[in-house]
Amino acid sequence: MIRVLLADDQALVRGALAAMLDLEPDVEVVAAVGDGDEVLDAARRTTPDVALLDVQMPGTDGLTAAAQLHAALPACRILMCTTFGRPGYFARAMAAGAAGFVVKDSPPEQLVEAIRKVYAGLRVVDPGLAAESLARGVSPFTERERDVLRAAKDGASVADIARAVHLSGGTVRNHLSAVIGKTGAANRAEAARIAEENGWL
Secondary structure (H helix, E strand, O other): EEEEEEEEOOOOHHHHHHHHHHHOOOOOEEEEOOHHHHOOOOOOOOOOEEEEEOOOOOOHHHHHHHHHHHHOOOOOOEEEEOOOHHHHHHHHHHOOOOEEEEOOOOOHHHHHHHHHHHHHHEEEEEEEHHHHHHOOOOOOOHHHHHHHHHHOOOOEHHHHEEEHOOOOOHHHHHHHHHHHHHHHHOOOOHHHHHHHHHHOO
């Protein structure tokens, strides 16, 4: 049996996935959670073989949860499943230790097959997403630039961003200038939008 942990913030999707997977003779859903903060505890409690994680969840996002899970339980294989097939998400998921990345509009039989392949030690990647990721490249931002842009995306002032990321105002302005230049944006709001669209945040 392949023991699977599901993490998706949409109760209907989570329930449908669990019901579908429970129909498979070789798959058992051992935990289903709706918040990224619950992933690690549920995995420690149930020791799944495969964790199927949504990228965007409340609390800890799926990419961060994947990195935490990979560090704490490296034997658990991680398969990211998301509505948002953004190239930056794909690259960050692979860097976090995910073994696969599929989009939610995949046919059910492909998702089940992806779980089996990941469990068997293979990598599974949505072909369209892989091609787009290669075409766009990796995130151009440093980790600090990403932190500053995340803090800035809702229109926070430089002083508020500086407090949030524990940097001086001048350093925040330098990072904002860098991300604007790297995205070719006219301002930080546009830079944040471009970064979101590419999955770089």
